[in-house]
Amino acid sequence: MAISLLTVGAVMAKRGMLAPAPPHRQVNQLVALRKWGFGLAGELRQAANRSPKQVAVIDEDRGPVTYSELLASSEKASALLQAKGFEPGQRLGLLARNHVGAIEIMTGASAVGIDLVLMNTGLSSGQLAQVAQQQEVVGLIHDDEFDTVASGLPDGLTVIRESDWARDLDATTAPQPLNPPARGGRTIILTSGTTGTPKGAARKTPGGFGPLISIIERIPLHAEDRTLISAPIFHTWGYAAMQLSFAMRATIVLQRRFDPQRAKDALEAHHCHAMFAIPVMLQRMMELPADPQGRRRRPDLRVVATSGSAYPHGFTTRFMDEYGDVLYNLYGSTEASWVCIATPENLRRDPDTAGTPPLGTVVKILDADDGEVAPGETGRIFCGNDLVFEGYTSGATKDFVDGLVSTGDMGHEADGLFYVDGRDDDMIVSGGENVYPIEVESLLVEHPAVREVSVVGVPDPEFGQRLAAFITLHDGHELTEDEVKDHVKANRARHCVPREVHFLDELPRNATGKVLLRELRSRIT
Known part of the structure; x- marks a missing residue:
């Protein structure tokens, strides 16, 4: 899985990372990486040493912040965390949306060995x-809007509001330059928790350039790009986008909340080269009306990189017809990091593919006995790369086979492309027949009246399990339960027909855009 130094150098040169710079800045950049490593604290410092005047973040409230300014405020955040009594190795919770203050806390905690949940x-x-109890956090910093949510925390935790933190940070004297802690602070990211309580998975600190090269060899990001990060930075994809941006000395554009029109306006106003999002965000952008001249404005994008959930059948083609061949979809998980990346070429060939593994990544499709299945056959997806997690913070883990971790998904490989067929626990047996809900979802979403659909399996006293479909409709369209069933019956096998259909105004989703299956199942009586 190792990537050769020759490949590393070639990719970095191609992406503009080896462009000439004043010698002393290049030396300081390398010294920072050697001293601090490739975690958040090190990546911020290498960028600030190489390009101190480069804008690091354009925050919708605070405006532009350069890399040197971000490093200075990050070091003040480190000092303030220590002044408030947080110690290396302790866990601190952060409940925040996408803003520069959250980045200051993340990088500040990393630099003094505090683990951030x-x-x-x-x-x-x-x-x-x-979650606070399970993760054994000793404190929480939260945006002011979450006062009510944070009010139920147990006694004994140090709870700090964003506005109070910002006031104290302004009053904090800039410390002397820090030295790396004995152990850098880890970042613990929660799993999505769509079917149960979220679990904590600690992010590995990259040991070199390999993870960066794996991504930018496939996704054409360039040094000093302007990048809108709409994906939440508290979760895997948004956090990864922030790491990549630091490594590339990019300018990050942040908005606290995603709004499709405001995101589109930001892409145009800041002439963004790239956008990191989750699939449902692009779906909402595609629903925006055309401008008064009857045309949709196309931002100057080179890359739209998404991850987090599957696209509705055919959506990727429609999006690229509108925005150009700029869409890159990463299939991965909190535990496995990345698994496959689908390029525009892959998606034009088959809009439902997960793509292929990037450099340094191994993917295998295994049967129940841990043997590889033949091409075209469905099995369990296992993956290995430099950032596979080492277990949950609770001590539990996922299935491993020969160093490869289970993604929890079923899939297959055909003609050199990989496909995800559904979660391994999503498949149901109805009347003795195996059914994957995603097969029915892919059919129903093609119906002109259907905006979104989620199909789940629920217990059934007669058939063991049955399918239930939850559907939202486009404005002005109507559809009946019988019409849905007839549509499936006409295009799929009998056992694929949902036995009940529910029409909703919106599908319940978490903050990362994933449909909350447990909420859907709770509606079944």
């Missing part, structure tokens, strides 16, 4: 309290 902004008060 990134809380999902969609957690209820009870869930937050449960």
Whole structure:
């Protein structure tokens, strides 16, 4: 899985990372990496040493912040964390949306060895309290809007509001330059928790350029790009986008909340070269009306990189017809990091493919006995790369086979491309027949009246399990339960027909865009 130094150099040169710079800046950049490593603290310092005047973040509230300014405020955040009594090795929770203050806390904690647990902004008060207890956090910093959510935390935790933190940070004296801690602070990212309580998975600190090269060899990001990160930075994809941006000395554009029109406006106003998002965000952007001249404005994008969930059948083609061949979809998980990347060429060939593994990544499709299946056959997806996790913070883990971790998905490989067929626990047996809900979803979403659909399996006293379809409709369209069933019956086998159909205004989703299956199942009586 190792990537050769020759390949590393070639890719870095191609992406503009080896462009000439003043010698002293290049030396300081390398010294920072050698001293601090490839975690958040090191990546920020290498960027600030190489390109101090380069804008690091354009925050919708604070405006532009250069890399030298971001490093200075990050070091003040480190000092403030220590002044408030947080110690190396302790876990601190952060409940925040996408803004530069959250980045200051992330990088500041990393630099003094404090482990940061990134809380999902969609957690209820009870869930937050449960996760805080499970992750053994000693404190929480949260955006002011989450006052009510944070009010249910147990006594004894140090709870700090964003506005109070910002006031204290302004009053903090800039410290002397820091030295790396004995152990750098880890970042703990919660799994999506779509079917249960979120689990904590610690992010590995990259040991070199390999993980960066794996991504930018396939996704054509360039040094000093301007990048809108719409994906939440508390979760895997948004966090990865932030790491990549630091490594590339890019300018990050941040908005606290995603709004399709405001995101489109930001892409145009800042002339963004790249956007990191989750699939449902692009779906909402495609629903925007044309401008008064009857045309859609196309931002100057080279890359739209997404991850987090599957696209509806055919959507990727429609998006690229509108925005150009700029779409790159990464299939991965919190535990496995990346698994496959689908390029525009892959998606034009088959809009439902997950693509192929990037450099340094091994993917195998295994049967129940851990043997590789033949091409075209469905099996369990296993993956290996430099950033595969080492287990949950609770001590539990996923299935491993020969160093490869299970993604929890079923899939197959055909003609050199990989495909995800569904979660390994999504497949149901109805009347003795195996059914993957995604097969029915892919059919129903093609219906002109259907905006979104999710199909789940639920217990059934007669058939063992049955399918239930939850559907949202496009404005002005109508559809009946019988019409849905007839459509499936006409195009799929009998056992694929959902036995009940529910029409909703919106599908319930978490903050990372994934449909909350447990909420859908709770509607079944």
